[in-house]
Amino acid sequence: MDQPFSSKVSLKPLPRSRRSMPPSHPPKRQDVLSVFSTFLDISPETAALWVPDHRLRRSAQILLAEDLTKRAGADGLARALLSQWQRQPCPGLTRLHLIAYLQESCYWAAWKVCESRPATRSQLTDLFQAGIVKVDVILTKFNVELGFGLDSYAFNSFKNTIRHELNRRELSSANCSSDWSLLRHTGRESLGTALRHANHPDAEIDRYVLAWLSYQRLYVPADASRTRRLSGPDAATWDLIAQDFNRQRPLHLPPSSPAAEAADIARWMRLCAEALRAYRPRFVSIDAPRTDLEGTAEPLAIPTESAFDAVQRQEEREYAEAINRVLCLALDGLDPPKRRLLDLYHGEELGQKQIAQQIGKDQGTVSRQLTRCRGELVVALAKWSQEKLNISLTCEVLKRLEAVVDEWLCEHYGQTRCWQQESASE
Structure with missing residues (x-):
């Protein structure tokens, strides 16, 4: 109760x-x-x-x-x-x-x-x-x-x-990005999402994105140290951007799409910057679970998701499931002594000193062996990320993968403990 x-x-x-x-x-x-x-x-x-x-x-x-x-x-x-x-x-x-x-x-x-x-x-x-x-x-x-x-x-x-x-x-x-800096540092997918969120028609979005690609190619700041406070292209650059857009238009847009002048391109870019600043991705508390809410005891209304939100959530679920499969296989492939260490540390939540007393080794040895066990799981996840996702294994990426493994171990063994406790209570 x-x-x-x-x-x-x-x-x-x-x-x-x-x-x-x-x-x-x-x-x-x-x-x-x-x-x-x-x-x-x-x-x-x-x-x-x-x-x-x-x-x-x-x-x-x-x-x-x-x-x-x-x-x-x-x-x-x-x-x-x-x-x-x-x-x-x-x-x-x-x-x-x-x-x-x-x-x-x-x-x-x-x-x-x-x-x-x-x-x-x-x-x-x-x-x-x-x-x-x-x-x-x-x-x-x-x-x-x-x-x-x-x-x-x-x-x-x-x-x-x-x-x-x-x-x-x-x-x-005072040092925040100007509209022109924002447009240079955004990505194509982010721009398209922001424009859809601002309820622009698909035909307009295609036109704006094509113009933005021309802007990206032709507007290169002369002073790389001041890219956050760009003042925007001059008249000659706008003309070049408009010419580039009109050359690309027959290849990427319907034949009925009209040509554009420099003033049109500049206006479209301002609309793009406005959409980017107005758009805020759906925010969920940093530790909120991503689980199916059906059957919950909490009588709270669930807002309707957009098609983009649904696709994004499905991709996140598939990615999490793939990581779970990789790490489960890596965990199953560990030697029995290493599995035992992880079972004691994460499964039974024993401290390193308690584990050392139980297996007859000193605490320093237990600490090093736990680090090696986690390292083998990180290597398995890094190899999968490199082969399947084409991710370059930089120091920052490896640190992130270590955090993913730590989180997965806690969740994996936490679920096991809950199941064991529920079975014992039944």
Whole structure:
């Protein structure tokens, strides 16, 4: 049975906007299970809603079944989880529970900052993400022994972080990209998406993109160090761009498409820049799960996806499934001793010192062997990325692949633990 939502989770003092909450704000989570298993989904075009993670919900149910956390409520469970995470920080279920718990604190901190400054809904989503990415800093610095509320501490910390980020952006506004710089540094797919989002007809989009390609080819800034503040092509360059467009027009556009003059091309490019600045991709909280929401217990409306969103989501699912297959095969191919190490560390969540005592080796040896095990999985994923996706294996790419492997290990073994616990309870 779900536990009642603890009154300690409410923010004090409440922002003025929360006292008269408009419909676009996310509804307050009413039970402890939701507090520790849902993430915010914020889109500039629709009301915010809560996205449930069924794996976290099952994990929270197991935690609440214990007498200690049952009596403590949401605030007590958060403190217990944080104490556990601070003893052994790792990107596992404990961290995800805490991030879910702090979603409201971060949202209202972002809203409080936006409330005192001219801000748009799109800026709110950006500022929310600027805060939530610093969650590990908050979890590390919070002192559980002092007895303060984690949500209140996080609210103030998020607010300071977001204000710092907003001030940084405002201070650098003098160096922000001009429309002409933005057009030079965007991609064809991004431009097409922004124009579709601005409801331009397909015929216009084809014309604008072809003109933009001519702009890309012929407008080369003389001073590469000032590309963020380009002033735009001169009259002679606009004429060359228009000539290039008219040469390409019969090859790429229908015969009925008219020729264009330099003034037409310049106007189209301004429309493209306007569409790029107005477009904001659909934002989902950084730790929000990407799972099918059908059958969820949360009675929240799901906004209608565009065709582009649906295709993008399908591609993400296919990519995640492919990574899962590659890493499962690599994990199955490890030697039994290496598999045992990973089972103890990620599956049973033992520390390196505990593992060392269990297998009769020193802690340093266990640490090095765990690093080698993870390295073999990273090599398998890197090889697949290079062969199937044609990705160049730079240092940055390898760091990203290491993070993907770490996240996959936590999720893979987390699911295994949940299944084992559910089987044992049955």
